[in-house]
Amino acid sequence: MSTTTFRDFIAEIDRIGDLKLLEGCDWDLEIGTLTELMAERWGPALLFEKIKGYPDGFRVLANPYSTPGRTTLGLDLPLDTKPLEVVNQFRMKLKNFKPIKPIEVNNGPVMENIQEGDEIDLFTFPSPRWHESDGGRYLGTGCAVITKDLEDEWTNLGPYRVQVHNRDTAGIFISHYHHGSIMMRKYWAKGKSCPIAVAIGVEPRIFLAGCMSMAWGTSEYDFAGWMKNTPVEIIKGKYTNLDLPAHAEIVIEGEVPPPEQDSQLEGPFGEFHGYYGGEASLQPIIKVRRIMFRNDPIIEGTPPIKPPFGSPSIPITNSPTTWNKLESMGITGIKGVYTIKAGGGPQITVVSMKQLYAGHSKQVGLATSSALSHLCRFIVVVDDDIDPSNTGEVLWAIATRCEPAESIDLLRGFASTSLDPRLSPEQKAKGFFTNTRAIMYAVKPYEWYSKFPQVNKASEELRRKISTKWSDLLGQYDSDATHS
Ligand SMILES: Cc1cc2nc3c(=O)[nH]c(=O)nc-3n(C[C@H](O)[C@H](O)[C@H](O)COP(=O)(O)O)c2cc1C
Ligand SMILES: [Mn+2]
Numbered sequence: 001m002s003t004t005t006f007r008d009f010i011a012e013i014d015r016i017g018d019l020k021l022l023e024g025c026d027w028d029l030e031i032g033t034l035t036e037l038m039a040e041r042w043g044p045a046l047l048f049e050k051i052k053g054y055p056d057g058f059r060v061l062a063n064p065y066s067t068p069g070r071t072t073l074g075l076d077l078p079l080d081t082k083p084l085e086v087v088n089q090f091r092m093k094l095k096n097f098k099p100i101k102p103i104e105v106n107n108g109p110v111m112e113n114i115q116e117g118d119e120i121d122l123f124t125f126p127s128p129r130w131h132e133s134d135g136g137r138y139l140g141t142g143c144a145v146i147t148k149d150l151e152d153e154w155t156n157l158g159p160y161r162v163q164v165h166n167r168d169t170a171g172i173f174i175s176h177y178h179h180g181s182i183m184m185r186k187y188w189a190k191g192k193s194c195p196i197a198v199a200i201g202v203e204p205r206i207f208l209a210g211c212m213s214m215a216w217g218t219s220e221y222d223f224a225g226w227m228k229n230t231p232v233e234i235i236k237g238k239y240t241n242l243d244l245p246a247h248a249e250i251v252i253e254g255e256v257p258p259p260e261q262d263s264q265l266e267g268p269f270g271e272f273h274g275y276y277g278g279e280a281s282l283q284p285i286i287k288v289r290r291i292m293f294r295n296d297p298i299i300e301g302t303p304p305i306k307p308p309f310g311s312p313s314i315p316i317t318n319s320p321t322t323w324n325k326l327e328s329m330g331i332t333g334i335k336g337v338y339t340i341k342a343g344g345g346p347q348i349t350v351v352s353m354k355q356l357y358a359g360h361s362k363q364v365g366l367a368t369s370s371a372l373s374h375l376c377r378f379i380v381v382v383d384d385d386i387d388p389s390n391t392g393e394v395l396w397a398i399a400t401r402c403e404p405a406e407s408i409d410l411l412r413g414f415a416s417t418s419l420d421p422r423l424s425p426e427q428k429a430k431g432f433f434t435n436t437r438a439i440m441y442a443v444k445p446y447e448w449y450s451k452f453p454q455v456n457k458a459s460e461e462l463r464r465k466i467s468t469k470w471s472d473l474l475g476q477y478d479s480d481a482t483h484s
Contacts, residue, residue, distance in 0.1 A: 005109075005247040006201040006300060010061055012073055013045050020044040026052045027060075027137070032130035035062040035301060039309040042067050047298075051126040057296035058126050061201070064142065064300060065208075065312030074204030075316070076228070082480065083315065083389040084336050091320030093227065095327075099218075100225025102232040108246025111235065115291040120168045122288065125250065127164050130303040131270035135280045136171075137164045138269065139200065139250075142300030142311075144210040144220075145172070146197040146242050147179075150186040155243055157210040157220035159302070162198050162252075162286070163266055170198070170286040171266035172256065175417045177374050179216060184284065188258035195240035196256050196286055201249025201300040206232060211317040213373075239289040249297045254288040262287075272344035274306035277419025278428065307344045314341045315389065322349060325371040331364060332356065338388035347377045350388035358446045365409065365439035374415035379439045385455070386442075387480075397442040401452075407441040 013019045020038075025031050025048050038046055048060040065071045069079050072086055081089070115121060127139040140162025148155050156179040163171040174181040187194035199206070205227040209220040221243060225231045234243040239253045259282065266283035268276045302311040315338055323337035335352040342348045349372060353364050365381045372379075382388060382397045402408070416423060416435040423433060444452040458466070460479060467477040 005203050006061075006249055006298065009064065009074060009204050010045075010047065010298070013064065013070060016069070016073065016079065018044045018067070018070060019047060021047050021049060023048075023050040024052065027054070027126040027128045029129055029132060031060055031062065031126075031128040031301070032134075032303060035128075035130070035303060036305050036309075039063050039066045039305045039311075042309075045070065048126075054126040058124075059296065060126060060128060060299045060301050062301035062303075063311060064204075065302065066305075066310060068313060071208075071311075071313040071316055074208060074312075084338060084387060086316060087319045087323065087338060087389070088336070090316060091323045094212075094223075094320050095324050097223060097226050099222035100229065100231050101219075102221045102225060102234040102243055104243075105233045105235060105246050108233060108235055109294045110244070110246055110248045110251050110292045112295045113293045113297075116289070120288050120291055122164045122167055122170060122252075122291070124291070124293075125297065125299055127299065128301060128303075130301075133276055134269055135163070135265070135267045138162065138303070139164050139170065139252075139299060140172075140198050141304075142207065142302035143198050143200045144202050144206055144245070145174075145180055146199060146244065147183045147194060148242060149183050150190075152217060154217055155219045155221055156180060156183060157206065157224075159207070159210050161269060163269075165264055165285065168288045169264070170252065170254075170288060171264055171283050172196075172198075172286055173266055173269070173283050175374075175419070177415055177417075182216075184256055187256075191258065193255035193257045193287075195237070195242055196254055197237055197240055197242045197244050198252045198286070199245045199248040199250070200252075201298050202245050203247060206245055207300070208312065208317065211312055213318060213321050237290075244292075248294075249300065250291070250293040252286065252288055253290040253292075254286040256284045256286055259284050270304055271419050272304040272307075272310070273347075273419070273421060274304070274344060275421040277417075277421065281418075304344060308341050310344065314345060315339045318346045318349075322346075322368065322371045326351070326364070326367055329367055331367055333360060333384075334364070335384040336388045337368070340389075340391055340394070342391075343375075343377070345375045346372055347375060348380065349376060349378070350380045350382060350394050352382050352384055352386050352388040353443075354384040355443060355446050355449065360446065361441050361443045362409075365441060369411060369414075369437055369439060375417065375420075375435075376414065376437055377435060379437065381439065381441050381443055383443045394442070398440060401444055402440050402442040406445075407443075409439040409441075411437045411439070 127137040209224040
């Protein structure tokens with residue numbers, strides 16, 4: 001079934017038996033710790049109700065995308081779709097992308113409650129303090145931050161974290177290579193404040209489109225429209241003229257002044273990679289002009305949790321673009337691309353390929369590196385008998401086909417971030433954030449490919465024959481199933 005609001009999505013999660021209601025929890029660490037403990041068990045999404053110190057109805061829904069199944073549900077794909085097939089289907093959607101622009105409506109559920117002027121109070125919502133050393137409460141984790149480019153007039157969406165500073169001021173942290181940051185800096189260069197909106201609790205297609213690394217100039221709204229072949233309904237922001245999702249749970253409108261005029265200490269925050277990336281630092285602030293929210297609003301909580309847990313599925317949002325970029329370069333033989341969620345970002349990207357000529361795997365390794373703009377540390381090239389989404393198989397390929405002295409290239413000087421846990425204190429002090437990459441060719445050497453030892457696995461024919469005979473014991477035969 002197709003979902004159109006965050007609430008529809010929650011109902012769908014409930015329908016598949018994957019939702020748990022919890023009452024009486026504290027926004028201060030209790031919600032955050034339960035969210036972490038449940039994610040580590042690949043457990044249900046958690047709907048926190050009757051939160052301590054808050055009116056009934058002001059809720060938090062944590063971990064909506066923390067299992068592959070729920071992410072698949074958010075993409076409207078059959079629940080049993082295999083991980084690489086999910087990536088493949090999504091990349092085809094991306095490849096055939098025809099923008100479907102949002103349509104303006106005059107009203108929407110998000111306008112049920114409006115705060116302006118002195119009424120504005122970000123503490124209206126039970127924003128959790130997620131981790132013990134977090135510098136404050138974060139309303140924005142599962143959010144879409146909306147900005148418009150000053151020159152080209154296109155709208156960007158991206159989840160960037162939003163901290164509650166006081167009643168009408170929030171902090172925002174955006175890494176410098178992200179579109180939201182590039183857009184804001186254009187306003188600041190002209191001494192202007194950047195209009196901004198933060199939508200919290202949006203339907204899956206808006207959130208997941210926001211999580212994608214779409215090309216500069218491509219509005220994630222247009223892709224969200226394309227994902228369901230229906231335009232996203234938006235209302236025009238009264239203070240920002242930005243496009244705001246009409247069905248969001250909460251929308252904040254405001255502006256970000258140039259940081260040299262105003263900024264505040266933000267963080268620290270338990271990051272996507274499983275560490276605290278640094279101390280609290282001066283970051284831009286949002287001066288809030290209006291808050292809109294639905295009756296009984298639900299904060300969407302997707303806080304970072306030490307990998308491989310947490311949300312949402314980095315493989316789904318990163319692998320499709322990389323796969324398509326390789327294909328558009330005209331490289332043949334690519335069987336699949338999968339970003340393993342080991343570091344919470346694209347630190348380890350695996351490409352499976354059929355080697356067709358000497359040097360082919362080298363071309364694929366270097367092309368993959370070119371396709372990845374930031375935060376990558378390892379690219380692993382594997383043969384086409386390896387499913388790149390199967391970590392056990394990938395490690396087996398590294399263990400048995402990669403000879404370190406011959407099969408690893410080191411490349412230097414790629415974009416990293418101030419949050420990178422492996423940058424030395426000296427590098428961080430310089431404010432110059434780059435890292436190296438290793439390309440690991442975990443493939444059978446092409447020069448003696450046919451002499452590479454045979455894999456000691458039963459043939460497809462024998463597996464099928466024995467499995468069919470023993471189906472009571474083994475269940476229905478699945479030629480793709482791997483049990484490593
Ligand atoms: C749940 C979630 C939270 C995120 N939080 C941040 C953040 O606080 N700051 C940031 O710079 N990127 C954050 N990211 C990463 C970017 O939002 C993501 O890479 C996105 O594709 C960037 O979009 P853009 O290319 O339009 O800038 C987060 C991603 C997710 C999925
Ligand atoms: Mn973008």
